[in-house]
Structure formats: structure tokens, C-alpha cells
Amino acid sequence: MFTQVEAESAVNQAKIDIEKRTSRQLPILLTNFSGSLALYEEAKKHLPSGASSNVRVYAHDPFPISFQRGQGSKVWDIDNNQYVDLLSSYGAVVLGHSHPAILNAINAQIRNGTMLGTTTELEVEVAKKIQSAVPCAEMVSFTNTGTEATMEAIRIARAFTGRDKIVKFEGHYHGHHDYVLFSVESPSVVAGLEQAPSKLPYYPGIPDGIAKSVVVAPWNDPVSLERVLKRNASDLAAIITEPVMGSAGVIPPKEDYLKSVRELADKYDALLIFDEVLTGFRIAPGGAQEFYGVKPDLACYAKALGGGTPIAAVAGRRDVMGMIGPGKIGYGGTYNGNSMCLAAANATLDELLKDDAAPIRHMHLTGAEIMEGLRELMSRYDHDGIVQGMGPMFQLYFTAARKIQNYRHTLQSDFEKFRRFRNLMLRRGVYFHPDGTERMMITAAHEDGDVESILSAAEDSLRELKRAS
Ligand SMILES: Cc1ncc(COP(=O)(O)O)c(C=O)c1O
Numbered sequence: 001m002f003t004q005v006e007a008e009s010a011v012n013q014a015k016i017d018i019e020k021r022t023s024r025q026l027p028i029l030l031t032n033f034s035g036s037l038a039l040y041e042e043a044k045k046h047l048p049s050g051a052s053s054n055v056r057v058y059a060h061d062p063f064p065i066s067f068q069r070g071q072g073s074k075v076w077d078i079d080n081n082q083y084v085d086l087l088s089s090y091g092a093v094v095l096g097h098s099h100p101a102i103l104n105a106i107n108a109q110i111r112n113g114t115m116l117g118t119t120t121e122l123e124v125e126v127a128k129k130i131q132s133a134v135p136c137a138e139m140v141s142f143t144n145t146g147t148e149a150t151m152e153a154i155r156i157a158r159a160f161t162g163r164d165k166i167v168k169f170e171g172h173y174h175g176h177h178d179y180v181l182f183s184v185e186s187p188s189v190v191a192g193l194e195q196a197p198s199k200l201p202y203y204p205g206i207p208d209g210i211a212k213s214v215v216v217a218p219w220n221d222p223v224s225l226e227r228v229l230k231r232n233a234s235d236l237a238a239i240i241t242e243p244v245m246g247s248a249g250v251i252p253p254k255e256d257y258l259k260s261v262r263e264l265a266d267k268y269d270a271l272l273i274f275d276e277v278l279t280g281f282r283i284a285p286g287g288a289q290e291f292y293g294v295k296p297d298l299a300c301y302a303k304a305l306g307g308g309t310p311i312a313a314v315a316g317r318r319d320v321m322g323m324i325g326p327g328k329i330g331y332g333g334t335y336n337g338n339s340m341c342l343a344a345a346n347a348t349l350d351e352l353l354k355d356d357a358a359p360i361r362h363m364h365l366t367g368a369e370i371m372e373g374l375r376e377l378m379s380r381y382d383h384d385g386i387v388q389g390m391g392p393m394f395q396l397y398f399t400a401a402r403k404i405q406n407y408r409h410t411l412q413s414d415f416e417k418f419r420r421f422r423n424l425m426l427r428r429g430v431y432f433h434p435d436g437t438e439r440m441m442i443t444a445a446h447e448d449g450d451v452e453s454i455l456s457a458a459e460d461s462l463r464e465l466k467r468a469s
Contacts, residue, residue, distance in 0.1 A: 096445025
């Protein structure tokens with residue numbers, strides 16, 4: 001079992017390593033981004049807003065950098081600038097870019113077909129690996145994206161309970177299907193009370209009718225959650241939560257919070273769905289449910305599962321998952337369980353879980369070193385802020401707030417300052433996620449040299465930011 005105790009020992013080790021950091025090389029300043037700008041101008045003529053996903057343009061200032069290739073922890077843009085990558089394909093490339101084991105597995109598979117359209121031996125093999133790693137995974141069902149996984153899990157929960165309402169938390173993101181696109185990034189002026197957030201569609205195009213079956217609660221607050229559950233008790237299908245909130249920076253659950261959510265779900269007869277799209281196969285082999293020792297009824301996986309290929313899964317209780325099948329819930333998808341992505345998932349799981357999950361431990365240690373180093377630098381250069389995370393996922397908030405435990409607390413952050421910091425880091429060859437409301441992702445490929453590059457760039461950037469303020 002990989003638990004909080006082990007993660008804490010990584011943090012202590014990181015403190016020692018940071019103290020050893022004495023000399024450093026000055027980062028080279030990158031100056032030419034003209035190829036990215038030209039591509040962006042061209043892309044806007046052909047793709048709405050110049051990208052196939054909003055997050056690839058939103059908050060990119062003044063224009064998105066276009067990557068051309070990736071290897072391990074590094075990416076190179078179209079102008080051949082090299083970066084230490086902390087976007088890590090939004091967390092998908094958990095082993096780093098172009099990992100040889102994944103490339104070899106895909107190469108070997110595609111000679112026999114990219115997809116075959118039947119259940120395959122490989123599908124059963126990967127399902128068994130998920131079952132042995134994930135505590136709740138009595139049954140596994142494959143799909144392609146995190147969005148599809150949460151959509152299917154919600155439908156399964158509704159069919160199993162015969163009830164309609166889903167409780168989701170303010171600030172949590174579960175993909176882009178209508179049922180979860182409420183109160184994801186509510187502006188503070190319309191968000192309502194912290195303890196009783198208004199239910200707001202994330203963007204236009206979400207039918208009013210859908211809103212009736214979704215209830216929004218504040219996170220990390222069992223008292224408010226119980227109030228919401230009591231009010232909707234007659235029609236509750238499920239509570240869906242990110243077990244570590246990763247859609248407003250990174251916000252770990254308060255001590256025993258997830259246990260309280262489990263107890264409340266049981267008390268009000270609702271299923272509990274963990275959206276482990278970010279945490280799964282990353283913070284522990286069995287994800288957040290292993291790490292925090294709380295078993296949901298259903299869990300959703302994507303990102304790390306495929307090591308950079310589009311594969312996702314719903315896993316859960318045998319009786320609940322038994323709702324899927326002919327004559328029961330329709331579960332479909334031409335590309336579900338395709339051989340190419342299963343081969344990648346198979347190789348990814350083997351790599352991540354080898355040597356008693358050494359790559360996962362390595363990511364915790366690397367994360368702890370970077371976070372500890374950033375905290376020290378924030379204080380050395382006199383910036384108010386909070387650096388927090390969970391092992392391989394972290395965020396830096398410029399804020400005078402003393403704690404960040406829910407979405408509302410993040411609204412006090414200075415995102416404009418984050419934007420300036422991020423651009424200074426970019427010029428020093430470190431690719432921070434441009435959106436201060438998202439997160440950095442460390443992969444198993446990040447090594448000591450990367451930590452050094454990140455902290456050197458951060459030192460110069462924080463110093464420059466201070467001088468400019
Ligand atoms: C927690 C969480 N759930 C679901 C999703 C949706 O996954 P996908 O983009 O694969 O549809 C994301 C995507 O970032 C996510 O972070």
C-alpha cells in the first residue's frame with residue numbers, strides 16, 4: 001500500500017536535498033517565438049479559436065507556444081526552443097514523452113491491427129492489472145476519454161439507484177458533457193455564498209432541463225455537504241468528486257474529509273464516484289482511494305492510464321457495474337478498448353508498477369523537492385503565496401490567503417502575477433501550465449537536473465518579478 005505516511009517521508013527527504021543546493025547555472029533566455037505566433041495566426045483561420053481544445057489557447061499570453069516534439073521530461077517548440085515540460089500533456093504522459101516501452105508496445109501491436117472490434121486477450125489482461133491495483137475495481141469497462149468515463153459512471157449510478165440527482169462540487173471539473181458542466185469556474189460576483197454556491201452553467205449550450213438533476217455543494221466541508229444531501233435525499237443517485245481537487249490548482253482533501261463523504265453517501269443512500277482522471281495511477285498505484293484509504297463505488301480513469309494515448313476506464317463494484325450490458329444500460333463506443341491504446345496502457349501499467357511502484361515514489365520525491373524549493377524561493381524573494389500539491393501534481397498561488405482548501409479560496413489569488421511569472425519561466429526554458437487555475441504535472445522522467453533547472457528559472461523569475469513590482 002502506498003499511503004500518506006510514505007509521501008510524508010518523501011517530503012522530509014526533499015527538505016534535506018534542498019539544503020544541499022548550493023551552486024547553480026544561470027538559465028539561457030529564450031527570445032524567438034515567431035514560429036509559434038505564425039502557426040497560431042494560421043490555425044485561427046481553420047480551427048475555431050485556433051485549437052481543438054479551449055485549454056490550449058485560454059490564458060496563453062500573448063499567444064500559445066506550439067510544440068513540435070517531446071522526449072522524456074523535455075519538449076521542443078516549433079522555433080526549436082527547449083523546455084522542461086511541466087504541462088506533461090495535462091498529465092497524460094505520466095512516464096514522460098515517447099517512453100521506449102510504450103513506443104515498442106504500440107509498434108508491436110499495430111502490426112497486428114490498430115483496432116480489431118472484438119473483445120481481445122489484451123483487454124482482459126489490462127482489466128486484470130487495473131483490478132489488482134485499484135481497491136474498488138471488481139469490474140472494469142474501457143472507454144476513450146475522461147469525459148466519457150464520468151458520463152458513463154453517472155449513467156450507471158442513475159440506473160442502479162433508479163434516481164436522477166448527482167451532487168458535484170464547486171470548482172471540480174469532470175470533462176465536457178452536460179451533466180458536469182455546472183459551477184466549474186464561477187466568477188466570484190455571481191457565485192453566491194461559499195457554503196451554498198449558486199449552480200451556474202460553465203458556458204452556453206447546456207440545457208436548463210439538465211440543471212434540475214445536478215446539485216452543487218462546496219468541497220472540503222462535510223457540514224454543508226450534509227445539508228445539501230438532506231435537502232435532496234429523496235432523489236440522490238450519486239456524489240461525484242475529484243478526490244484531490246486538480247481543477248483549481250491542486251487542493252488536497254482535509255484530513256478524513258473523504259471518509260466523511262463516504263459516510264454521508266452511505267447515510268443518504270447515494271453512490272460515491274471518485275473521478276480519478278488526474279489521481280489514478282499517479283499518486284499511488286491504486287490512486288487516491290489507496291492513498292487515502294477510502295473506497296468509492298465507482299471510479300473513473302484516463303490520462304496516466306494510457307501514458308499519452310486516448311484510453312479511459314470506469315471501474316467499480318461488481319453489482320453496480322453489472323448494470324452494463326445488452327438489455328440493461330447501453331454502453332458503446334467504436335474505439336472502446338482498441339488494441340493500440342490497450343497496448344500503451346499495458347506497457348504504462350507495467351512500467352509504473354515495477355519495483356514496488358518505484359516510478360510513483362520517484363514522482364512524489366521530485367514533486368516534494370520542487371514544491372519545497374519554490375516555497376523557499378517565494379519566501380527568499382518576499383512574495384506572498386502558497387505552493388501546494390499532492391506528490392506529482394502542484395500549483396503555485398500568489399496570494400495573501402493563509403490556506404487554500406476550496407475553490408473560493410483560490411479566487412483571492414493574483415492570476416495576473418501568475419501570468420507574468422509564468423512568462424518569465426517560459427523565457428527561461430520551463431513550461432509552466434499557463435493557466436493558474438490548473439496545475440503542473442511531474443512525470444517519472446523528471447530528474448534531478450530538471451529540478452535544478454526549474455528552481456534556477458524560478459529564482460531568477462521571482463527575483464525579476466520582485467524588482468518589477
Ligand atoms: C478530473 C478530471 N476529470 C475528467 C476530465 C476529462 O478528461 P478528458 O479530457 O480526457 O475528457 C479531466 C480533464 O482534464 C479531469 O482533469
